[in-house]
Amino acid sequence: MKIALRVLLGYFLIVALAALLLGNVFVQQVKPGVRQAMEDTLADTANVLAELATDDLLAGRIADGPFARRVQAMARRDLDARIWGQAKRHASYRVTVTDARGIVVFDSAGRDVGRDNSRWNDVYRTLRGQYGARSTRDDPDDEASTVMYVAAPIFAADGTIAGVLTVSKPNRSIQPFIERSQRTILHWGWVLLGSALLVGGLAAWWLSRQLAALRRYADAVARGERAQLPDAAGEFADLGRALESMRRQLEGKQYVEQYVHALTHELKSPLAAIRGAAELLEGPLPDPDRARFVASIGAQSRRMAGLVDRMLALAALEHREALDAPAPVDLAALARTVLEDAAARAQARGVTLHLHVAPSLPPLAGDALLLRQLLANLIDNAIDFSPAGGVVEVRLQVQPDGLRIEVGDRGPGIPDFALARVFERFYALPRPDGGARSSGLGLNFAAEIAKLHGGRVALGNREGGGAVASVELPAG
Template sequence: MRIGLRLLLGFFLVLGLALFVVLRVLLDEVKPGTRLAMEDSLVDAAYTLALLATPDMKAGAIANGSFAQSLQGLNDAQPGANISGFRKDGVDYRIVVADAQGIVRYDSRHEAVGQDFSRWNDVARTLRGEYGARSSPASPYAPDSTVMHVAAPIRDGDRVIGVLSVSRPNARLEPYIQRSETRILRWSWVLLGLSLGIGVLFSWWIASSLSRLRGYANAVARGERVPLPVLGRMSGSTEFSELAQALERMRVQLEDKAYVERYVHTLTHELKSPLAAIRGASELLQEEMPAQDRQRFAGNIQRQAERLHQLVDKLLNLAHVEQMQGLVTREPVNLSALTRELLQRLEPRLRLKSLRVRDALGEGQTVQGDPFLIGQALQNLLDNAIDFSPPHGELEVGLRRDGAWLEWSVRDQGSGIPDYARERIFERFYSLPRGEGQDKGSGLGLCLVQEVSQLHGGELRVENVSESRGCLARWRLPA
């Protein structure tokens, strides 16, 4: 299982468990809390009304006194109140007054007058001087329709002479409870969805950052030239960016070490042959010999020294290009004009071998890139074509657009690439004989072209021409 999915599942599990516990507690407390609030208001009402009923209770006129007359229209009252979206068109209070024996002497609904309420907790406990309250069904046939009763004592001095009980159906609270529970559930789902979205975002960020760093490390391990991954604004100066910088420093140090070791090894190997030739010729020149032989050995020293010079120059250029992670300079480069300029510089070599050039470059064909690097790459491709061309041969240099690409090509009429060398022509220091009387090349030219091509996002192919002798080098660059 991927780390992003693990993080998301873990986050969702912890969040879901926490939300479930909180939601369960809230829902379990909504109904009891609302009923406790109603009981609190009933206590206030009961004690207030008990004080108002005390004079009539003392006078024995509770059933038809001023208290009863004041509450005569209670059942018919229509408040017309709009309580947070709920319409209230009646008074839900029921007021019952019982004497010291628990016999009902007054009932605001005129239903229980004369009945014995001494067995009910609200009346019985109040008569004993305790707090009296109860919640019981309004009817034995409707056990769910409970009514809350809260009683207050009616006193004559320190003596309890009666009990006033105020009751209200619990069902009147259900709309408020239901709405509160609905709102809690709705916002819980919103919170869950929002938290899930944040969890997905952070899980994606972590997984994406790790994936980019992993891809970068794998690409470096494969020897590819890749830039340090951009982790985005969310990463900031977090451990991910620090890890990326640490990977980059490690890559640079490892590549530098391996690069130096590889080049020291290969350079030592390649320098052996010209140095041995120079040493042998110099030892022979110390002896007496004819002037013609002396001139021949001196020329050999000069050629080998020039070969060493070219080898070092190309090696330095290749090392510079290989260490580049991307293009520093990017500007329009006119391939047509640049190729013609290079051909003018190569005019002496072309004349020396009596080579003709067929120009199919067109006009104004440009790409975005580094003019110096592109010029070096084209120079190497043209050098190869000249070196492998037979005398009195022909070079065909062309440039054409292929969709989103520009394809530069050069074709010679040489013997082509031998079968055994087709897979090795881009290897460093691998070189083929360049014709009769010519020394082997440095084996670095095509390596340099390949590196420059990769920096520019291009494609390089060198292959034999099937219909006739010769070799065709094609370099495709984004237009």
């Protein structure tokens, strides 16, 4: 499982658990909260009505006095109210009054007059000077039929409790408000959960993108490719810089080891020749032999100097990760210049140079000096392997995804055993004319230049005889 998916699932689990806990707390607290608010209102109402009912109860006219008439009129009043989207037409209060014994002497609903309510908590506790309230089902089998009762004492002139006034209200009358609050909480809870998941998904995507870029970079480095450090942010940028620093140190150490080993190996032969010639020159020699050994020392010295120069140039090229300032290059004009420089050498070997340029050749984004060296190496190689009277053909072609350069000769071609090794450093085939082998760095140098331009070089045998080097480069 990818790390981004693990992060997203973990984040989702945490958010879901938090949302579930908070949702349950809020939803479960809505009903008791609303009922507590209703009880508070009933307590205020009961005490106000108890004061208003005092005179009629003490005068013995509580059942048909002004208080009773006003309360009954309240029940007939059309409220025509709309509260939080809920229509309310009639008051849902019920008012009962008991005497000092707890016997009902007034009931706004006209049902329980004469009933002994002294056993109910609201009346029982109030008659004893305590706060009295209860919640009781009207229908024992219906949980939704509960009614809340809140009582207040009616005091006589001497301060004793002359009766109890109870205000009751069905709990179902506030159920729409409870359900509406719960729906609102759940709605916004889902919105917040969705927003949190969206943020988590974006964070996981960003994390996955950063890690994937660093992984691709590490994979490219492991394959030995030129890799550009990806853009990153925060700790990922620090990690990328650490990886880049580690890569450079490891590559530098490994490259130096390979460089020293290769250079040492290649310098052994000319050094041995120079040492042998020098030892012979220490003794008496005929002038022709002396001149020959001196010339050999000079040739081997030049070979060593050339080898060191090519190695330094190759080392500088291999350590470049990208072109410094690529600019449009006219490849056709560049090829003509390279062919003009090689014309004298080709003529001396009896080789003809031909250039074929495709029409509408687009410009190439790159380094003109490096591209010139690439072409020069391939053309020099083709001249070396061409027979006298042979033709070296340079073709510049347009491809759907860029440009293609072909340099072909009509020499002996490449043996099968050498096809896989021609781009190895210091690997060189003997020249057909028996001349000295090259340094074996030319094709490797050309391959590095092509790679630096985002392209590649291939070398193979040509139909009809000879070899052909092909370079594919992206147009710019």
